[in-house]
Amino acid sequence: MMRTVTLIATAAMGLESVVANEVRNLGYEVEVDNGKVIFDAPISAIPRCNLWLRTADRVKILVGEFQATTFDELFEGTKHLPWEEYIPEDGQFPVSGKSVKSELHSVPDCQKIVKKSIAEKLKLKHGVVYKMPETGAIYKIEVSILKDIATLTIDTSGTGLHKRGYRVGQGEAPLKxxxxxxxxxxxxxxxxxxxxxxxxxxxxxxxxxxxxxxNIAPGFNRDFVSEEWPLIKKKHWEKAFEEAEDQAxxxxxxxxxxxxxxxxxxxxxxxxxxxxxxxxxxxxxxxxxxxxxxxxxxxxxxxxxxxxxxxxxxxxxxxxxxxxxxxxxxxxxxxxxxxxxxxxxxxxxxxxxxxxxxxxxxxxxxxxxxxxxxxx
Known part of the structure; x- marks a missing residue:
């Protein structure tokens, strides 16, 4: 059973240091990069970070990174990653993508190849002969290719973390x-x-x-997509919500x-x-x-x-x-x-x-x- 994961808290440009301070305050050591803060943490960090991070856009699991200049490299690199540790047999796994300054610049093709590769891996591991059912919880995958390095992540937040759940009305140009x-x-x-x-x-x-x-946790009044995942035990969510209640x-x-x-x-x-x-x-x-x-x-x-x-x-x-x-x-x-x-x-x-x-x-x-x- 997986004990730790590598997480990415995504940040708007210029706010990386603010997000990094928030993650450190939760007790995790971080590495700061453009538009993101990367850190290794136990599974229980997923509920805590989603609940507490005020300035991050999303919390994602980093599944893996590898070089990909051809579609074959993208397919094989994706298939090599441990998707079965995250996605159960009935999991839905839509794939979105982006590509910047890379040989593989057709995003729709990259998405199709990643989807096909993950399906092949999951069929193999779960013993499914035909198509994966995709009737269960959602695991939103992103393939991001920057300078020929493919980064594959799974979003744990669902709707962006700026959606606190309190905005019933807004003006023309609301501040996030x-x-x-x-x-x-x-x-x-x-x-x-x-x-x-x-x-x-x-x-x-x-x-x-x-x-x-x-000191009210900003995510206290909303739901997160990963609350439905078997990977994160209910006790982790309960403990995170209890901590939020106690610290308010x-x-x-x-x-x-x-x-x-x-x-x-x-x-x-x-x-x-x-x-x-x-x-x-x-x-x-x-x-x-x-x-x-x-x-x-x-x-x-x-x-x-x-x-x-x-x-x-x-x-x-x-x-x-x-x-x-x-x-x-x-x-x-x-x-x-x-x-x-x-x-x-x-x-x-x-x-x-x-x-x-x-x-x-x-x-x-x-x-x-x-x-x-x-x-x-």
Missing amino acids: ETMAAALILLTNWKPDDPFIDPFCGSGTIPIEAALIGQ NYDQKLFITGSDIDHKMINIAENNAIEAGLGDLVTWKQMQVNDLSIKANNGYIVGNPPYGQRLSDKESVEEIYRGLGKVMEQHPSWSVYILTAYEEFEKAYGKNATKKRKLFNGFIQTNYYQYFGERS
């Missing part, structure tokens, strides 16, 4: 929950500190802050506010917070950024304002940034963290950032402007 959590984890915010998102939209950043503040600090007081100029978005944000079980933990206000009322010291602003990517929006967006800069001038003890693709943000805000970090919000390249407050 995983990115929102990363923006917060890249600050020094502590649950006792005041926290404001003045551009809250559907409420993702304040809701993620509340989950972090009370529901008594932690929070001082989190989400505001937005659009009252419809505030209504959506309130409903999302209720769905997340955090209805009383966040204060929601309809207001423009110029009317921001700050009474405490040593707080944090974390926001994802409009980017002004259309020329017609440039003036209004600059006005928002100027307004925020003027308000925050009066509160030097506050730290300000703003994600935007607007290149001249610092000029409009009226101050150079203490630090900048390149991040991708979906396919949009952005900067995360960080202004460290003078602690009072």
Whole structure:
């Protein structure tokens, strides 16, 4: 019986170090690569990582890697891997793929060959004469070929980990929950500190802050595809959910506010917070950024304002940034963290950032402007 597996926690570009810290905090040693964090761990890590990783996109099992410049090499390399250790006789195993800078560039052909090779291996091991039944649990396989190295994985998450299960409504360009959590984890915010998102939209950043503040596992209210797998004993899932329940600090007081100029978005944000079980933990206000009322010291602003990517929006967006800069001038003890693709943000805000970090919000390249407050 398999005792350990090699896992890959996939990450958006620029967030690898954040995901790596999360995995280390769960007690596993990691290797960081572009877009992923790789680590060896016991089978019980699959439930724990799916439940707890706030900033990873998915958790995958690495089945194997090998060089493949021909379809024969792809077929034989795939067949050589121990698929029978993961996929039972009735398992469904759809195959998706991608290929970058490789001889084997036809993704549909690569998918067919991998599918056929796995079926041959499973038929051999399970003693099936004809077609594999594929009536049971789902094992989503990906063949990824980069510079002629084929990497084969099985997804343990199902829907992406950004799907926390609380979003009942959203705006036009919602921030992914995983990115929102990363923006917060890249600050020094502590649950006792005041926290404001003045551009809250559907409420993702304040809701993620509340989950972090009370140490609530982000996957607590959703299902994972690997819950159906015989490979992972029910006791591992039960223990992981018990750990999440035990570590949640529901008594932690929070001082989190989400505001937005659009009252419809505030209504959506309130409903999302209720769905997340955090209805009383966040204060929601309809207001423009110029009317921001700050009474405490040593707080944090974390926001994802409009980017002004259309020329017609440039003036209004600059006005928002100027307004925020003027308000925050009066509160030097506050730290300000703003994600935007607007290149001249610092000029409009009226101050150079203490630090900048390149991040991708979906396919949009952005900067995360960080202004460290003078602690009072």
